[in-house]
Amino acid sequence: MATHAGGLNAAPAVEIRNLVRSFGSRAVLNNLSLDIRKGEFVALLGRSGSGKSTLLRALADLDDTVAGSGRLEAPEKTSVVFQDARLLPWKNVLANVVLGLEAEDAGARARAALAEVGLNGREKAWPMELSGGEQQRVALARSLVRDPELLLADEPFGALDALTRLRMHDLLRQLCARHRPAVLLVTHDVDEAIALADRVLVLDGGEIVADIAVDIPAPRDHGDRRFGEIRNELLGHLGVGAHAPLPA
Numbered sequence: 001m002a003t004h005a006g007g008l009n010a011a012p013a014v015e016i017r018n019l020v021r022s023f024g025s026r027a028v029l030n031n032l033s034l035d036i037r038k039g040e041f042v043a044l045l046g047r048s049g050s051g052k053s054t055l056l057r058a059l060a061d062l063d064d065t066v067a068g069s070g071r072l073e074a075p076e077k078t079s080v081v082f083q084d085a086r087l088l089p090w091k092n093v094l095a096n097v098v099l100g101l102e103a104e105d106a107g108a109r110a111r112a113a114l115a116e117v118g119l120n121g122r123e124k125a126w127p128m129e130l131s132g133g134e135q136q137r138v139a140l141a142r143s144l145v146r147d148p149e150l151l152l153a154d155e156p157f158g159a160l161d162a163l164t165r166l167r168m169h170d171l172l173r174q175l176c177a178r179h180r181p182a183v184l185l186v187t188h189d190v191d192e193a194i195a196l197a198d199r200v201l202v203l204d205g206g207e208i209v210a211d212i213a214v215d216i217p218a219p220r221d222h223g224d225r226r227f228g229e230i231r232n233e234l235l236g237h238l239g240v241g242a243h244a245p246l247p248a
């Protein structure tokens, strides 16, 4: 079992026991159990179709129509970020962040969140005027303004170019260090998982088949020996050689 980065609260934010989720006769999640502690950043890898999004949707309570059983406890204050920013095109940036917020100071909080993601001064812009990376910044601001105890992110940087992706890694790292939500990040990118997470999981056959603590101090260097060891171990669990491309 993994050891964990220091400074984390030992109480679990997420407790999953014997979770089953099936489509027809196929159990995509098969007696899966998992804890995520408060403030812990967990990345989830797995081949295409292994059930990563199914798990994330279960945690987000977005799977009412899916057959299943088991116990799942997750915080009420949960935010989700998807690969596409899912902004309402007819609302400006500020209105997108404020949407659904009932707090009296919603506007001020949304402005502060936009400043945190580097979009100060863009409050009145329309989504279509923003780059893909900027739209994802808005999506992050929209999540954080709700002060979530759990942040679920389903390949949030998958559609971005390599440089923007690296910038978004820095941003997400800073935001998580400041707000300390528990995080479950679904990604296909092994290096992204190692660079960002306290723990990296691999999902296969409906179960967690690897649970690896990333015991590398920040800032993490991709060329670091330990980084390479963890990469190789994860690639092994994913069924690919260390230098072969990850199957889509």
Ligand SMILES: Nc1ncnc2c1ncn2[C@@H]1O[C@H](COP(=O)(O)OP(=O)(O)OP(=O)(O)O)[C@@H](O)[C@H]1O
Pocket (backbone or CB within 6 Å): 023, 028, 046, 047, 048, 049, 050, 051, 052, 053, 054, 055, 248
């Ligand atoms: N609504 C649905 N109806 C039927 N089958 C589904 C449905 N949603 C997902 N599945 C199936 O469940 C399996 C897991 O899907 P899921 O989207 O969770 O995988 P994933 O690991 O997130 O894949 P990817 O990495 O390609 O996004 C797949 O075989 C998929 O076809």
